[in-house]
Amino acid sequence: GIQVEQSPPDLILQEGANSTLRCNFSDSVNNLQWFHQNPWGQLINLFYIPSGTKQNGRLSATTVATERYSLLYISSSQTTDSGVYFCAVGPSAAGNKLTFGGGTRVLVKP
Amino acid sequence: NAGVTQTPKFQVLKTGQSMTLQCAQDMNHEYMSWYRQDPGMGLRLIHYSVGAGITDQGEVPNGYNVSRSTTEDFPLRLLSAAPSQTSVYFCASSWRTGGDEQYFGPGTRLTVT
Numbered sequence: 001g002i003q004v005e006q007s008p009p010d011l012i013l014q015e016g017a018n019s020t021l022r023c024n025f026s027d028s029v030n031n032l033q034w035f036h037q038n039p040w041g042q043l044i045n046l047f048y049i050p051s052g053t054k055q056n057g058r059l060s061a062t063t064v065a066t067e068r069y070s071l072l073y074i075s076s077s078q079t080t081d082s083g084v085y086f087c088a089v090g091p092s093a094a095g096n097k098l099t100f101g102g103g104t105r106v107l108v109k110p
Numbered sequence: 111n112a113g114v115t116q117t118p119k120f121q122v123l124k125t126g127q128s129m130t131l132q133c134a135q136d137m138n139h140e141y142m143s144w145y146r147q148d149p150g151m152g153l154r155l156i157h158y159s160v161g162a163g164i165t166d167q168g169e170v171p172n173g174y175n176v177s178r179s180t181t182e183d184f185p186l187r188l189l190s191a192a193p194s195q196t197s198v199y200f201c202a203s204s205w206r207t208g209g210d211e212q213y214f215g216p217g218t219r220l221t222v223t
Contacts, residue, residue: 088153
């Protein structure tokens with residue numbers, strides 16, 4: 001099956017710092033989503049981005065499908081950004097069968 | 111519009127007991143699925159459904175049954191719980207079946223002793 005690798009596994013930021021999270025995948029996809037899992041365990045949709053670039057406030061994401069990677073940018077980080085960020089991809093033949101990466105655990109210190 | 115709802119939020123079972131985790135969505139989504147999340151890991155697909163009356167297996171289906179008699183509901187059944195099924199279970203749904211943004215419920219935390 002498709003492999004999804006996220007880096008870095010852990011990230012500690014000072015409040016106000018910027019960061020980039022990366023997601024590499026091993027096969028062509030027609031579904032890619034970024035999620036934030038907050039400290040209460042809730043999965044929050046950040047972006048549905050199988051290709052291209054999107055922005056939502058301080059967050060933005062870019063997926064280069066031909067090179068099989070996606071990037072999530074966090075700018076001016078806040079303590080509420082803490083949690084685990086997951087990338088999930090769906091292969092072209094079965095886009096809704098998501099395979100999740102291992103996540104990037106982010107801690108933003110005040 | 112409640113989105114995807116799951117009940118119960120927490121459950122403790124003894125080995126060998128059975129139970130059903132409930133999932134419902136009010137968005138008229140075709141596609142529904144169940145995932146499990148083990149500590150420190152991403153989610154893994156258990157079962158999915160592309161419409162009422164149609165279900166199929168995901169990556170880790172053993173020990174679980176599903177059915178989809180209506181568009182809205184997609185229950186997950188554990189027939190004989192085992193400690194290896196201790197996990198957090200998430201239900202998800204999406205509008206289309208061929209690759210679409212999925213929305214997740216709040217999860218059910220299950221402990222099997």
